[in-house]
Amino acid sequence: MAAVTLSDLPRVRVDTTLPVVDKLTKAIYDDQKRTVRLLQPSDFVECSALLQDRTTSMGHFSPDIYRDDTPEGRKHFEQALNDPDSLHYGLFVIQSGDQSLLEGVGGVVVTTSSWPSYYYTIRKIEDDDTKEFHNNWEIFFHGVYRHWWELPRKEAKLEVFGFSVPKDPTGVLKPLECLCTTVKQGDYQNEKRIQRSDFAKCKTLPDGDVYWRFTRPISVSTTVPDLQNLRMSFQPFTTEKYGLILRLLNLSDTEALHRLWSEEQPMNDFGTGPDVNMEATQRHMNTVLQNESNNNRLELGIFLERNGEEGELIGCIGTDLWETDWPSIFFVLKGEHQRHKYGRDFIKAYTTFWWNLKRKEVEIPGIRATTIDYDVAPNFKAAVKATELLCAVVDKNNVASEGLLKAGGFENNGDFTDTETYWRLKKPDA
Ligand SMILES: CC(C)(COP(=O)(O)OP(=O)(O)OC[C@H]1O[C@@H](n2cnc3c(N)ncnc32)[C@H](O)[C@@H]1OP(=O)(O)O)[C@@H](O)C(=O)NCCC(=O)NCCS
DSSP, X not given: OOOOOGXXXXXXEEEEEEEOOOOOOSOSXXXXXXXXXXXXXXGHHHHHHHHXXXXXXXXXXXXXXXXXXXXXXXXXXXXXXXXXXXXXXXXXXXXXXXXXXXXXXXXXXXXXXXXXEEEEEEEOOSSTTOHHHHHHHHHHHHHHHHHHHHSOEEEEEEEEEGGGSOBOTTSOBOOOOEEEEEXXXXXXXXXXXXXXXXXXXXXXXXXXXXXXXXXXXXXXXXXXXXXXXXXXXXXXXXXXXXXXXXXXXXXXXXXXXXXXXXXXXXXHHHTSOOXXXXXXXXXXXXXHHHHHHTTSEEEEEEEEEETTEEEEEEEEEEEEOOXXXXXXXXXXXXXXXXXXXXXXXXXXXXXXXXXXXXXXXXXXXXXXXXXXXXXXXXXXXXXXXXXXXXXXXXXXXXHHHHHHHHHTTOEEEEEEETTEEEEEEEXXXX
């Protein structure tokens, strides 16, 4: 049987969007130490020097625009910069005086036969992961990313790999604009950076490269609970089966919380690790109360019921509210009380309580399109109306957490990162 090649992979035509590119000359990022701006023809010699010496630079793909310092190389570079849809940026680090040195290049190459492709190359500094290198890489990526997604949009028709078109959670293809990139198999350092840049792994291609996709984040018009002044009206409530009592935490719970928060296994699985001493728990408690008064986290203690009264504190459950993501649930239980089906009981009581809280209308930007079902590919500016979700990001090794979310009616929404899955629960109809 003949080997499958890239050209054998099925492709589909999609009606999507692309940026209306503005070849601005001013910097898109400037912090007195580093500048990110679009490359100019006069940058050719520096670009050529950086890209030709691969021993001094790190990058995962570089399009064929940076050639040798020859008249043809220069002409080729200038033509590439004149491409009306693609953008090529440089990262300049300011030296003493007004001198600045090119430390990295990158950008987005647009053709009609692919999603726009992101690339970067940053100069290595001694070893690849020095702080300086990391700062350069991060500033560069965030500058490019923000500029790219904030540009106004126009309608566009592209032909792309079928597997690369985003689907909504019901499996329907949604040709929402993507950025793509490929990384060589086994190139873990670049893979790590691309993953930290919010790209998600899509597929291993026949030539061994791994295809990564970054789906345009969208704005969602939805509801969230209004947590303002919740403490004033809060009433403790009990679970159905075991009569566990759930209520807001007080400073007087600190010692009981220390016994829970200093347990290794639950707190390691929880993701924060155990509090090492009472001072750590006091700080932890202050953060909980501070976040509550900022209305961005709700945390309840879970207590055993003893003769109709509140007994031992055995766990916590709550929700974080984010500015650019769905609210996310968290829970933890002391080791000795795990696997007694308490989780099943309190997650039901908690989610019922959560959905019954008073609501307010909000717009959340930056939502991953793959988390919601929507009827049309949204136009770039308008927010998509979506039913509120309660979500969770779970380590793939955390079978207990996955099991509990399933028991609580959450559904697996696919990979969040290589090591984590995303779970969602839709607000029931009013
Ligand atoms: C997640 C956690 C709260 C579960 O609570 P629990 O009271 O032990 O859960 P339950 O006994 O109600 O179990 C509910 C379901 O989850 C699954 N489950 C729970 N613990 C499990 C384990 N150790 N291994 C495999 N599945 C498990 C099972 O499917 C179980 O249903 P079943 O008992 O009918 O088989 C508890 O394990 C915990 O505190 N873990 C540490 C903290 C954490 O990981 N938090 C998640 C990150 S926010």
